[in-house]
Amino acid sequence: MATPSRLAIAATARKADVCRGTMPIPLDSRKKPATVKVHVTSGAGVDIIWSDGHTSHYDFAYLRDECPCATCNDERIRKSAFASAGPASATALPMFKPKPRAQAATTVGNYAIQITFTDGHATGIFSYDHLRSICPCTDCAKAFRAAGS
Ligand SMILES: [Zn+2]
Numbered sequence: 271m272a273t274p275s276r277l278a279i280a281a282t283a284r285k286a287d288v289c290r291g292t293m294p295i296p297l298d299s300r301k302k303p304a305t306v307k308v309h310v311t312s313g314a315g316v317d318i319i320w321s322d323g324h325t326s327h328y329d330f331a332y333l334r335d336e337c338p339c340a341t342c343n344d345e346r347i348r349k350s351a352f353a354s355a356g357p358a359s360a361t362a363l364p365m366f367k368p369k370p371r372a373q374a375a376t377t378v379g380n381y382a383i384q385i386t387f388t389d390g391h392a393t394g395i396f397s398y399d400h401l402r403s404i405c406p407c408t409d410c411a412k413a414f415r416a417a418g419s
Pocket residue numbers: 337338339340341342343391393394
């Protein structure tokens with residue numbers, strides 16, 4: 271009975287192929303941080319050194335603007351709708367707002383950081399994936415934000 275064992279070997283090899291093909295996390299070294307520093311006390315922002323050697327610096331005010339949570343997403347969509355409707359409809363007065371800073375920051379698993387801002391907003395979870403794509407430098411703007419133009 272040689273046939274069943276040949277079949278078993280074939281099945282094992284096939285399973286291994288499938289495993290290689292479905293890694294849980296795509297290992298894009300550009301979106302993997304090597305070092306993450308969140309300067310909560312000094313208010314200096316966030317510094318990340320990525321696995322590909324790239325360094326990113328984010329002001330907390332910038333991160334507050336780029337907060338990926340649903341509330342802020344809605345707000346951004348509303349704002350850009352106002353902006354495209356023309357300056358005449360900009361009824362909102364440019365109010366003075368103190369620059370938000372971080373009150374606290376924690377890591378979420380190994381994929382994100384959560385920042386509590388001084389304006390009380392705390393639902394923003396910044397995945398490293400997202401952080402790399404909003405890196406303020408021109409190289410990353412070209413690499414991650416050039417789509418659609
Ligand atoms: Zn938010």
